[in-house]
Amino acid sequence: MKAAGAVLWREADGDVEIAVVHRLRYDDWSLPKGKLDRGETIPACAVREVFEETGYSCVLGRHLRQVSYDVRGVPKTVDYYAAEAVSGDFAVSEEVDELRWLPIAEASELLTYEPDRDVLAEFARLPADLLLVLLVRHAKAGKRSEWDDDDDLRPLSDAGWRQAEALRALLPLWTPTRVHTAPRVRCADTVRGVATDLSVEMVEEPRLSEEGYWPDPEAGLVRLLEVASDEGRAVVSSQGGVIPSVVQSLAEMGGLRLSEVPCKKGSVWVLAFTRPFGTWSTSDSPSRWPTLVSAHYLASALPRP
Incomplete structure (x- = not known):
């Protein structure tokens, strides 16, 4: 099973803020991500999932890392990109009921899963605007x-x-x-x-x-x-x-x-x-x-x- 997501970022007062979403079904805080649709590339999936979960259109940057784990015994990989938010607004959906824009350190503390924190740490290792x-x-x-x-x-x-x-x-x-x-x-x-x-x-x-x-x-x-x-x-x-x-x-x-x-x-x-x-x-x-x-x-x- 393949999926893709992104560290969605924007500039805020000379610093960087990260979008973290709360998924109602799982009651967790995560980076936006989701499974590939048939006939879709991994980068296109990342852009689509960001829009569906956050309401923001984005521009991809560098590839951050691939995360692998099992879902009910089925191997799953998620490719993460850096992605700059360029337009849009959040609206509550069936999947996501809250979005928070946070500084990197606060976003890391809020994220539920260690792999998401590792992805965010890789994002923070380099400047956002390359x-x-x-x-x-x-x-x-x-x-x-x-x-x-x-x-x-x-x-x-x-x-x-x-x-x-x-x-x-x-x-x-x-x-x-x-x-x-x-x-x-x-x-x-x-x-x-x-x-x-x-x-x-x-x-x-x-x-x-x-x-x-x-x-x-x-x-x-x-x-x-x-x-x-x-x-x-x-x-x-x-x-x-x-x-x-x-x-x-x-x-x-x-x-x-x-x-x-x-x-x-x-x-x-x-x-x-x-x-x-x-x-x-x-x-x-x-x-x-x-x-x-x-x-x-x-x-x-x-x-x-």
Whole structure:
């Protein structure tokens, strides 16, 4: 059984408040969460459950952790995200009869279950407002050996277009405002729908293509950090020969341990970075650059059957 939820937060007088809900059926205080519907992704479930239990629309941030336990002998996992409340108002429902906005320490004391307190502690470990890059590997494009034209022009396959449409539905849950792409037809077409929906032009990133990255990997890493630092969140579409190196290198620079860096076609790495103090440049010490503090892998944007 799979479920998803969130630490729903908002700014309050320069600090952060957390939404804690009281569930009438269980007479407990918990973080908003619930089971996946058929045909739903885990991130979409988190957003929906937050709205149904709190009345607030939200924007997803970093993945916090997955909690596992048994429900009447059936294994259950719950994936939790940080989520910023952007609009809405609480109303009593059959499931939730009270919501309280509380400082983190008070919210932790009120929560009934230890796993919820652990999730909240993970949220509190880092700033709530982080820079975010959604690093996408292009969707399926058939076999290179079966394409006779310039490989830069190799198009998405039918399966690839399905993946692209799924990404078009998934990525807006993090409310990106910019779309960047390696200069490949298959990379651009993977995120073209997202750019269309945002009414923005895609920005080509030669440094994040395979032949542009490997002659100078450091320049490619710096370019991704520059993209992360710009105003608003970004989608970046790249290739399988680039993404694992970028993610692993940034993780090592930030002291973040990753046991592996998978990179399936149509997958997404949700990368969260600290905000640098003031402006930064490549001439500064790397300690002043944005630092990768969270990297969560989504193997597929396609919903569960």
